[in-house]
Amino acid sequence: MKRTLVGYVICAGLLLGGCASSEEDVDPSRIEYQTIHTDGEYGPTRTITDAETNAELDRTTEEVEWEDQPVPIEREPDVKATFLFTPNDAPERSLDFGIWYEEQIIGGIDPKDSRGELTADQVTLFKSIFDDQE
Numbered sequence: 001m002k003r004t005l006v007g008y009v010i011c012a013g014l015l016l017g018g019c020a021s022s023e024e025d026v027d028p029s030r031i032e033y034q035t036i037h038t039d040g041e042y043g044p045t046r047t048i049t050d051a052e053t054n055a056e057l058d059r060t061t062e063e064v065e066w067e068d069q070p071v072p073i074e075r076e077p078d079v080k081a082t083f084l085f086t087p088n089d090a091p092e093r094s095l096d097f098g099i100w101y102e103e104q105i106i107g108g109i110d111p112k113d114s115r116g117e118l119t120a121d122q123v124t125l126f127k128s129i130f131d132d133q134e
Contacts, residue, residue: 026087027055033081035130042080053129058083060125061097064106064116071107071115073100079130080109099126 030049034042048054061083077098086092098109101123107115118126 026085027051027058028083029086029092030054030084031057031081032084033079033130035079036076040076042076048129054083056125057081057129060122061106063122064118066114066116068114071098071100071105071109071112073103073105073107075100077107077109078102079126081130099130101127 030047031054032045032047034045036042048057078101079099081097081099083095083097084092085094096109097106098112099106099118104118104120104123105115106118106122
């Protein structure tokens with residue numbers, strides 16, 4: 001009985017570990033985003049498909065120290081971005097982020113359930129990429 005239980009735990013760990021590691025190294029295949037205008041309305045959805053730019057943005061979000069705390073900002077984010085991942089032999093998955101430049105915060109949107117502080121350099125990078133694409 002003990003051997004069976006140990007064997008099951010090892011198999012489950014290998015299965016879960018294999019699934020987790022297979023997607024960790026995948027950069028987004030595209031990033032769709034909208035920027036807010038001075039009138040408070042969002043512009044059209046734009047798409048970034050350049051692999052280098054997508055990898056750079058993905059690395060930047062991975063450098064953020066995330067907290068399981070809600071985003072404490074009531075206003076809409078300056079940028080709403082969806083990172084779309086298409087791993088081999090797996091369904092597409094997406095991560096939605098809001099970026100607030102002035103507050104130097106990146107966080108989950110809908111729900112606002114996690115957040116991280118951005119450095120000034122990270123804010124500058126996001127601005128240069130998202131504002132330059134318009």
